[in-house]
Amino acid sequence: xxxxxxxxxxxxxxxxxxxxxxxxxxxxxxxxxxxxxxxxxxxxxxxxxxxxxxxxxxxxxxxxxxxxxxxxxxxxxxxxxxxxxxxxxxxxxxxxxxxxxxxxxxxxxxxxxxxxxxxxxxxxxxxxxxxxxxxxxxxxxxxxxxxxxxxxxxxxxxxxxxxxxxxxxxxxxxxxxxxxxxxxxxxxxxxxxxxxxxxxxxxxxxxxxxxxxxxxxxxxxxxxxxxxxxxxxxxxxxxxxxxxxxxxxxxxxxxxxxxxxxxxxxxxxxxxxxxxxxxxxxxxxxxxxxxxxxxxxxxxxxxxxxxxxxxxxxxxxxxxxxxxxxxxxxxxxxxxxxxxxxxxxxxxxxxxxxxxxxxxxxxxxxxxxxxxxxxxxxxxxxxxxxxxxxxxxxxxxxxxxxxxxxxxxxxxxxxxxxxxxxxxxxxxxxxxxxxxxxxxxxxxxxxxxxxxxxxxxxxxxxxxxxxxxxxxxxxxxxxxxxxxxxxxxxxxxxxxxxxxxxxxxxxxxxxxxxxxxx
Ligand code: HXC
Numbered sequence: 001x002x003x004x005x006x007x008x009x010x011x012x013x014x015x016x017x018x019x020x021x022x023x024x025x026x027x028x029x030x031x032x033x034x035x036x037x038x039x040x041x042x043x044x045x046x047x048x049x050x051x052x053x054x055x056x057x058x059x060x061x062x063x064x065x066x067x068x069x070x071x072x073x074x075x076x077x078x079x080x081x082x083x084x085x086x087x088x089x090x091x092x093x094x095x096x097x098x099x100x101x102x103x104x105x106x107x108x109x110x111x112x113x114x115x116x117x118x119x120x121x122x123x124x125x126x127x128x129x130x131x132x133x134x135x136x137x138x139x140x141x142x143x144x145x146x147x148x149x150x151x152x153x154x155x156x157x158x159x160x161x162x163x164x165x166x167x168x169x170x171x172x173x174x175x176x177x178x179x180x181x182x183x184x185x186x187x188x189x190x191x192x193x194x195x196x197x198x199x200x201x202x203x204x205x206x207x208x209x210x211x212x213x214x215x216x217x218x219x220x221x222x223x224x225x226x227x228x229x230x231x232x233x234x235x236x237x238x239x240x241x242x243x244x245x246x247x248x249x250x251x252x253x254x255x256x257x258x259x260x261x262x263x264x265x266x267x268x269x270x271x272x273x274x275x276x277x278x279x280x281x282x283x284x285x286x287x288x289x290x291x292x293x294x295x296x297x298x299x300x301x302x303x304x305x306x307x308x309x310x311x312x313x314x315x316x317x318x319x320x321x322x323x324x325x326x327x328x329x330x331x332x333x334x335x336x337x338x339x340x341x342x343x344x345x346x347x348x349x350x351x352x353x354x355x356x357x358x359x360x361x362x363x364x365x366x367x368x369x370x371x372x373x374x375x376x377x378x379x380x381x382x383x384x385x386x387x388x389x390x391x392x393x394x395x396x397x398x399x400x401x402x403x404x405x406x407x408x409x410x411x412x413x414x415x416x417x418x419x420x421x422x423x424x425x426x427x428x429x430x431x432x433x434x435x436x437x438x439x440x441x442x443x444x445x446x447x448x449x450x451x452x453x454x455x456x457x458x459x460x461x462x463x464x465x466x467x468x469x470x471x472x473x474x475x476x477x478x479x480x481x482x483x484x485x486x487x488x489x490x491x492x493x494x495x496x497x498x499x500x501x502x503x504x505x506x507x508x509x510x511x512x513x514x515x516x517x518x
Contacts, residue, residue: 038079058075120156123160124251147175161253193215273293276487288329311345321358328365352395366404366409396504
């Protein structure tokens with residue numbers, strides 16, 4: 001090719017114009033807000049020199065309407081393409097706040113839709129790096145239609161390829177619904193926010209003063225609403241978090257998650273596991289200590305860490321293979337199941353089931369959280385989500401009952417009769433219809449009322465109940481538990497059990513789809 005020729009010069013000129021769009025001054029504007037530019041984010045996400053941009057020259061023509069001007073710009077405010085993350089194919093789009101505030105017009109939306117459809121066709125995960133003023137006001141209804149196509153693609157891809165949204169600036173109005181439709185939402189503290197209506201509307205309608213961060217910042221969504229699954233202090237940490245999470249996932253729903261090249265093997269005996277759960281059933285402990293003693297070293301990656309902390313969920317590896325863990329947390333609300341934890345658990349279980357990630361349940365649950373608030377806000381409807389998700393899941397499912405396992409919560413937490421493949425219990429397990437205090441109060445109300453020393457009688461009855469009813473041996477003898485095991489050999493038992501379940505196959509009855517209680 002003649003590199004001095006006219007045709008080649010035109011090619012070079014275009015490249016120059018594209019580069020000129022990203023001036024140091026504009027980049028500085030982003031940096032001054034504590035944010036990176038879209039290109040810097042892409043560079044951080046992808047393995048060095050692997051990102052292949054497409055549609056860099058797609059352009060919206062400069063137009064002036066009765067309501068403002070659209071400046072012509074190459075790329076129309078979004079970078080789209082594919083590359084390798086930890087050596088695996090990933091598709092991504094990064095909205096570019098430098099260009100018209102990353103606002104979404106027709107061309108911008110078409111580029112995102114195109115890359116979403118390519119990711120789906122290729123069976124590879126897609127990451128959206130979101131930093132946008134929302135629907136481009138000058139393009140009106142056409143930008144809303146653009147959002148609709150993106151939502152449509154999100155829904156088509158749901159359960160087929162992992163979808164991750166990373167909020168790195170504003171996400172306002174209906175624009176929040178693409179992230180909400182994806183599997184995991186990441187946010188960066190202090191520089192990102194999400195809301196359906198912003199502070200100005202809140203002021204206008206409710207006369208309440210609130211800042212962006214108070215209304216929809218990362219902490220609010222991580223702790224209160226549960227919208228954000230992961231939050232980090234800066235953008236670099238956020239992107240490293242995305243890279244780490246991806247290592248646990250398969251590329252799509254017909255692949256299995258990658259296995260770490262060097263499995264850790266199974267320790268024969270880990271005596272520490274005999275001591276974490278206190279003998280006193282009313283004493284709390286941190287279930288994460290149990291998790292760390294069972295899974296491969298440093299492999300536990302918690303998600304939704306700050307939301308509904310009475311249930312711990314996250315990914316880990318067991319002898320190199322990804323598992324999803326759902327564990328009651330006795331040190332928060334005594335590990336009871338409430339509305340938020342049921343919704344959190346159900347969503348996590350459904351993600352794992354969609355992407356062939358086996359489930360491990362670590363159980364210590366006194367029951368559903370009682371109370372007027374919970375009942376009136378729908379613990380029945382929401383608790384049913386967890387029950388539905390566990391029962392519907394066809395991936396290998398194993399439960400270890402560590403301590404309490406009472407009533408409806410016993411059933412929900414992957415009991416044998418809703419499809420637990422292997423159900424183990426530690427000798428400390430208490431499995432019964434209800435806890436000893438409740439059972440004694442119901443069955444011995446009259447005797448206690450007539451007794452001269454009701455406290456002593458109650459103590460006696462509680463002891464008898466514990467010894468004879470609330471233990472793992474009745475369940476073991478009836479086959480509701482497959483085996484009572486020494487806690488010290490839990491890791492070994494689980495590795496062997498998950499291996500035995502590797503080729504599990506379940507055929508569900510034909511239907512369009514079930515009707516999960518939403
Ligand atoms: C067109 C926009 C824009 C938009 C920002 N810009 N948002 N252009 N449409 N939606 C432009 C600004 O005019 C400005 O252009 C540049 O982007 C940077 O914006 P600034 O306001 O200077 O930046 P900053 O001070 O950081 O404020 C950012 C912001 C603010 C908070 C996002 O721009 C803002 O409030 N934008 C509107 C947000 C919004 O209400 N969007 C619509 C939501 S409804 P110049 O030329 O000056 O550099 C929605 C519906 C979706 O999205 C429905 C889907 C179903």
